[in-house]
Amino acid sequence: MPELIAPGTVWLVGAGPGDPDLLTRKAEKLISAADIIFYDALVGSGVLDLIPDHVERVSVGKRSGRHSKDQGTICGLIVEAALLGKRVVRLKGGDPSIFGRTTEELDACAGKGIPVHICPGVTAASAAAASAGLSLTLRGAARKLSFITAHARAGEPLDIDWNALADPEATLAIYMGKGAAHDISAHLIKAGLSPKTPAMIVENASLPNERIVHTRLDLLSIAVGAKVTDGPALLLIGAAVGRPRPDGAENIVSAKKVDLLIS
Numbered sequence: 253m254p255e256l257i258a259p260g261t262v263w264l265v266g267a268g269p270g271d272p273d274l275l276t277r278k279a280e281k282l283i284s285a286a287d288i289i290f291y292d293a294l295v296g297s298g299v300l301d302l303i304p305d306h307v308e309r310v311s312v313g314k315r316s317g318r319h320s321k322d323q324g325t326i327c328g329l330i331v332e333a334a335l336l337g338k339r340v341v342r343l344k345g346g347d348p349s350i351f352g353r354t355t356e357e358l359d360a361c362a363g364k365g366i367p368v369h370i371c372p373g374v375t376a377a378s379a380a381a382a383s384a385g386l387s388l389t390l391r392g393a394a395r396k397l398s399f400i401t402a403h404a405r406a407g408e409p410l411d412i413d414w415n416a417l418a419d420p421e422a423t424l425a426i427y428m429g430k431g432a433a434h435d436i437s438a439h440l441i442k443a444g445l446s447p448k449t450p451a452m453i454v455e456n457a458s459l460p461n462e463r464i465v466h467t468r469l470d471l472l473s474i475a476v477g478a479k480v481t482d483g484p485a486l487l488l489i490g491a492a493v494g495r496p497r498p499d500g501a502e503n504i505v506s507a508k509k510v511d512l513l514i515s
């Protein structure tokens with residue numbers, strides 16, 4: 253059988269949302285077969301625990317506003333390790349193909365003739381929906397699912413076509429949107445979505461400190477401010493997220509409760 257990772261090749265591997273049980277079997281095998289692993293801040297500690305002791309591990313941790321290494325440096329490190337003949341795994345939170353700067357890393361490898369492959373992972377939106385016990389699509393009510401990032405460069409406004417997004421038959425899964433929650437709800441309401449559109453915030457999806465907050469579009473930023481800490485959080489907006497959780501266990505921010513909180 254050929255080796256899972258040939259020396260001098262790179263695998264961009266989806267680490268999923270945090271829970272190591274949500275890792276694919278292939279990702280787990282790749283982690284064991286690597287000589288060196290470069291990983292993001294969002295890779296769960298339970299996933300990092302699966303890295304064998306002999307494997308070199310390098311944190312290239314990036315969290316919004318706290319970049320420890322810039323993208324060019326990360327690309328350079330991966331390329332350098334592969335050119336030394338190492339089996340390189342680049343562990344990325346969630347799925348590498350979603351808001352993961354994967355193209356830069358593919359291009360950096362291709363530019364040096366380094367073979368590079370991708371192993372998919374469970375993206376945050378899937379994990380958030382699963383935790384909340386709901387479906388992101390809903391027959392007849394949510395026929396479209398949009399993955400959006402609301403991360404703007406510092407000091408720059410969000411450059412998003414709000415009219416295209418304000419579709420009552422769509423579910424919006426917004427990554428990196430916590431800081432922009434106020435702008436997101438204001439723009440979507442202005443573009444025609446009902447202020448009462450169901451919305452949900454899922455912080456630390458799949459992890460023991462997960463938090464799920466059900467709210468409405470017009471209360472989204474208040475709910476973020478009142479209920480969310482500093483973990484990664486996904487915003488979900490649309491009719492599909494308005495269905496109550498079967499066990500009723502969620503943390504609901506209703507208009508009444510928010511009135512109390514802000515009075």
Ligand code: SAH
Pocket residue numbers: 269270294344345346347348349350351352374375376377380426427428429454455456457458459484485486487
């Ligand atoms: N490639 C990743 C997304 C990277 S962008 C994926 O497919 O999931 C980083 C953003 O993803 C975070 O700011 C947050 O919005 C979201 N995210 C990642 N992990 C998360 C988690 N466990 N819970 C909630 N949101 C998460």
